[in-house]
Amino acid sequence: MSSQYPQGRASSPDARRQQFVVMNLLLRAVAAMYTIDELFQWLCYAFIEHFQIELIEFWTPLLTPARTSVLHLRTMLPRDPNLPEQITYNEQMLLIAQRFAFEQRPIQTFAIEMLFPPQQVSLLHQHACHYCLGGFMSSPVLLPAPPATPGPQEPLPFALTYLFLVGYQPPPELQQAITMLLRQAIGLATQRGLLLHPPVPGSAVPGPGSRAALAGPPGATARTPGPGRQSQPVPLTALIPRRKEDAELLTSENPFARSAAIADKRARRLHGAIDGLQSIAELVQSTGMELADVLAALQILVKMRRVELVDPDGRLVSAERLFES
Amino acid sequence: MGFSWMPIMLAMILIAITLFVTLRVAVAYPQVRSTRLLMLGISMGMIALTGLADLLSMLVTSVTLHTDWFLYLGQACAYLFILLSLVNNSDQYLNALLRLQIICSLMALCIGLLSPILPDLPNVGLRATLSGSRALLCLGIFYLYTTALLKKPTRFAFLMGTAFLFLGLGYLMIFQKYFFVNSLLVDNIGDGLRIIGLLAMLVAVLGS
CATH class of the missing domain: 1.10.10 (Arc Repressor Mutant, subunit A)
Structure with missing residues (x-):
């Protein structure tokens, strides 16, 4: 990995400290959340604010009207609201997300030159996006369908592909902080009933936020x-x-x-x-x-x-x- | 110093050492937060009070104080809860035991306060049973400390084991006075053994 770009502000021990700060804020904020999309949105803001991320994308599976599962950009937040859409949402981004979803690794870091074609790379550099952190998380819980999307609204098994574009060389602590926070957030979402437990054959489905919902949340530690x-x-x-x-x-x-x-x-x-x-x-x-x-x-x-x-x-x-x- | 001073000396040493342990517990507990330690403090406080009652009954002659009920029951209760606190580590068990100890200790205190109106212990059999129970309990605690010492040899376990061995043997000697003619000698030997036991406890508590 090239180190021609600045070392991150969120370097150790700062990343770890910020991780606790965000977790602490999340513990308080999650009580007022009623959908998983609110949580995703909140996480995007928190990551951008506390870890100096330039662009965050959360991709989740979506059931099409033909009942096939496709990768869907669920939440996206750029630090700079003027970041052009041709950077944030395009065919290449989808391909990268699909790659991370296919590889199913918790988190990986790449210089953007390794992922994007040259013309896109220069565009990304202009907007201080030099590195891409991406990963995948899954869990036996169910993810409610995104609001206002066509097709079946039934929940799907939870799978999250995430992309983080950053302007500095990300230290290992940042990767740890991201995966840890996402795991904790998903665990809290399960506790809060924002994610659902799959029905156990022959038993009633636990209600949202029920104590039983704590039994098998994702993002375990x-x-x-x-x-x-x-x-x-x-x-x-x-x-x-x-x-x-x-x-x-x-x-x-x-x-x-x-x-x-x-x-x-x-x-x-x-x-x-x-x-x-x-x-x-x-x-x-x-x-x-x-x-x-x-x-x-x-x-x-x-x-x-x-x-x-x-x-x-x-x-x-x-x-x-x-x-x- | 005649032999008649022996019980008074024992009572004073008993009060001093057990009171010292109680105060040490009171100082250490907010830092250590151990229920078992709190129970030791309550037990030692109870033994100090029984010693005080015993001393008062020896010194105050204007009123007849039948403090033997309080002496035997209070001390037996104190040793019993030390013994029980050492057999299990669960927080739930110790908290339940602590509640029970507080109730039993309050009941023993009530008996102590009723000393002026209580009758004397009715017979030697009951007196021997109540007094002898302390020997059994102390030897039980000695057994637990010996087990702990074999698992992990430490100075503290050795001194506490020694303390309760001598206390147990002392009470065992006193138990015999109810069945022997030369009871004063047996009584004094018992008191001497208990003083050694208490001093061993003091050394254990002082060491840090």
């Missing part, structure tokens, strides 16, 4: 095994922290020793707020703490063996491994 049940991904923010006693405290470890104290103020505050019922997302709201602080505090508590994490079904999640990753 944790997996919990269950007997007789396929392991399903759960978003980090949907996990529920539960207090526990350190088995060695007062038996082998001196509780009056300095090491036994929860020295971090945030960790103590979070420990006090943990009731075994609230998820991480709910704790962010109830404590008013930033998501980054909650996660940092959780990491401390997990390390001290004072907290364990369970999924919404009450199954234990390997918290140590989760934070290691």
